Amino acid sequence: MMPDSSTIRTAAREAASEIVGRPVKEGWRLVTSGLIDSLSVLKLIGLLERRLGITIPPETLQPEDFDDVDLIVETVERVAKPHA
Amino acid sequence: MTFNSVPYLCFVALAAALFWVLPARFRRTFILVASLGFYATWGLLFVWLPLLVAAIVYLVGRRITAEPGRQKQWARLGISSVLLLLVVFKYRVFLFSVIAGLGIGKGSHSLSLAASIALPMGISFYTFEAIGYLIDLRQGRVKLPGYLDLCLFFLFWPNILSGPIVRARELMPQLTFRKPFEPRFCFEGLDRIIWGLMQKNVIANMLGIWVDRGFDAGSNAIPSTLDGWFLAVAFGLQIYFDFAAYTNLAIGAARLIGVTLPENFRQPYHAATPPDFWNRWHMTLSRWIRDYLFFPLNARWAGSPLLLYLSLVGVMALVGLWHGAGWGFIVWGTLHGAYLVVYRVYESWKAARPSLNNSRLAAACWRALTLVAVTVAWVPFRAPTLHKAGLILSSMFYRCAGGRAYGGGFYVFTAAIILLCVIEAGVIRRLGELEDRAGAGGPSPFRIVVRPIAYAFGLLLFLLFDEHNAQFIYSQF
Numbered sequence: 001m002m003p004d005s006s007t008i009r010t011a012a013r014e015a016a017s018e019i020v021g022r023p024v025k026e027g028w029r030l031v032t033s034g035l036i037d038s039l040s041v042l043k044l045i046g047l048l049e050r051r052l053g054i055t056i057p058p059e060t061l062q063p064e065d066f067d068d069v070d071l072i073v074e075t076v077e078r079v080a081k082p083h084a
Numbered sequence: 085m086t087f088n089s090v091p092y093l094c095f096v097a098l099a100a101a102l103f104w105v106l107p108a109r110f111r112r113t114f115i116l117v118a119s120l121g122f123y124a125t126w127g128l129l130f131v132w133l134p135l136l137v138a139a140i141v142y143l144v145g146r147r148i149t150a151e152p153g154r155q156k157q158w159a160r161l162g163i164s165s166v167l168l169l170l171v172v173f174k175y176r177v178f179l180f181s182v183i184a185g186l187g188i189g190k191g192s193h194s195l196s197l198a199a200s201i202a203l204p205m206g207i208s209f210y211t212f213e214a215i216g217y218l219i220d221l222r223q224g225r226v227k228l229p230g231y232l233d234l235c236l237f238f239l240f241w242p243n244i245l246s247g248p249i250v251r252a253r254e255l256m257p258q259l260t261f262r263k264p265f266e267p268r269f270c271f272e273g274l275d276r277i278i279w280g281l282m283q284k285n286v287i288a289n290m291l292g293i294w295v296d297r298g299f300d301a302g303s304n305a306i307p308s309t310l311d312g313w314f315l316a317v318a319f320g321l322q323i324y325f326d327f328a329a330y331t332n333l334a335i336g337a338a339r340l341i342g343v344t345l346p347e348n349f350r351q352p353y354h355a356a357t358p359p360d361f362w363n364r365w366h367m368t369l370s371r372w373i374r375d376y377l378f379f380p381l382n383a384r385w386a387g388s389p390l391l392l393y394l395s396l397v398g399v400m401a402l403v404g405l406w407h408g409a410g411w412g413f414i415v416w417g418t419l420h421g422a423y424l425v426v427y428r429v430y431e432s433w434k435a436a437r438p439s440l441n442n443s444r445l446a447a448a449c450w451r452a453l454t455l456v457a458v459t460v461a462w463v464p465f466r467a468p469t470l471h472k473a474g475l476i477l478s479s480m481f482y483r484c485a486g487g488r489a490y491g492g493g494f495y496v497f498t499a500a501i502i503l504l505c506v507i508e509a510g511v512i513r514r515l516g517e518l519e520d521r522a523g524a525g526g527p528s529p530f531r532i533v534v535r536p537i538a539y540a541f542g543l544l545l546f547l548l549f550d551e552h553n554a555q556f557i558y559s560q561f
Binding site: 021034037038045061063064 | 222223359360363374375378379380382383384392428441
């Protein structure tokens with residue numbers, strides 16, 4: 001079963017904070033500001049998959065789909081599938 | 085018609101004036117015709133090429149939207165087709181020379197036949213935009229517009245020759261030209277155009293005179309250590325100001341008709357690390373490489389450091405090859421790939437040593453190393469042959485010789501431009517603050533008096549330095 005929006009938001013904020021190395025606030029631009037690079041986005045995807053028990057197929061995504069917490073939630077809700 | 089010529093400036097002024105005078109419903113057609121006309125000034129022979137690229141994207145795009153089950157195959161066909169055009173028109177001479185070097189084929193005859201066809205202007209840029217468009221379409225990020233809309237997207241005159249490389253989703257919505265006229269479009273556009281003209285004619289072209297002499301293919305003399313370093317630094321400054329000038333002129337021309345193009349530079353020589361350099365240098369190319377090549381590749385190979393490092397070097401070598409069909413460009417790209425790998429290895433090593441995270445010494449070392457590494461890589465990029473590059477690099481590192489081959493003007497001018505790079509961001513910020521304080525919203529003494537004086541002074545300098553006019557470096561790519 002897919003997690004709900006608030007669970008995804010909490011996981012997104014925690015994962016992004018872990019990657020950046022300090023607490024990430026809502027609205028912070030992560031990729032376009034240079035705070036994280038494309039490889040960090042892949043790490044972020046890995047963290048979200050483990051914490052939420054989902055699969056995110058990255059081949060149809062672009063790093064800017066993870067540019068802020070809102071976009072991460074939207075992207076996960078759009079493309080993620082629960083682990084089989 | 086080069087961007088830094090009086091006929092081009094007259095074209096831009098006339099096109100912008102007519103654009104705003106025309107009823108809104110005619111503006112798209114007008115800009116399409118003006119863009120076609122501008123592209124035709126570079127030679128009527130290749131006007132069909134961007135139209136063909138638009139046709140390929142349009143026809144393939146229709147199949148992508150019509151057959152969801154075969155999107156991947158259609159996207160591959162479209163991408164291969166536009167890449168084939170790029171290879172035929174840009175890399176055939178290089179490929180023939182490699183084949184001839186291997187002793188396969190008819191050698192010099194094939195080579196001279198291949199070399200007889202000129203390089204169509206801007207092909208590297210609109211090919212990348214076409215590939216990006218097809219991938220975005222497949223990923224459902226954009227919708228397929230009409231054929232003429234695609235033609236306008238690829239031909240849009242401000243950025244067709246040398247970028248910025250735009251995404252369909254950031255430019256196409258603006259090409260409806262629904263914005264009403266605002267005086268700030270004029271100020272913002274003219275600011276960029278005048279500064280671009282000065283960057284090109286006063287700085288880049290002047291440095292180019294000395295750089296051309298130093299990198300002269302006919303000379304096998306090894307420069308002194310001082311000259312070797314000054315030449316490498318001077319070319320790094322020349323190419324930055326040359327390309328930044330082009331970008332400012334492109335952004336400025338688009339701004340005059342109310343269109344915003346993405347930025348390409350953010351003080352690249354202030355970069356703190358090699359990856360940071362690529363966040364600041366040719367940002368729209370870096371973004372394209374990241375979104376359509378590097379990210380999908382590494383998404384597939386996630387977790388394998390060896391594949392990551394190989395992909396970094398391979399992708400950067402391709403970036404070098406994109407600049408031009410020559411070994412010097414490939415060496416330049418490969419060097420940058422190696423710098424990124426070294427930094428990535430350092431980051432992995434640092435992860436186990438948290439004390440280094442806030443080390444000012446380590447940060448200062450990386451800043452200095454990045455600057456030196458970037459400067460060194462410019463040598464093969466600019467040198468006409470790898471042998472010449474080797475001579476200059478040897479003078480910089482181990483064949484230490486004294487003396488200098490240039491007058492004092494070269495060293496003083498280069499040092500002055502280094503200083504300009506140091507203070508450039510601060511000056512621009514300060515000017516913005518001054519304008520805000522003077523009242524950015526409406527007419528102010530700053531706008532009515534200071535700006536026209538600055539524009540007149542800039543134009544005067546542009547005309548005074550016009551005798552050393554040279555083509556933009558990136559227009560050859």
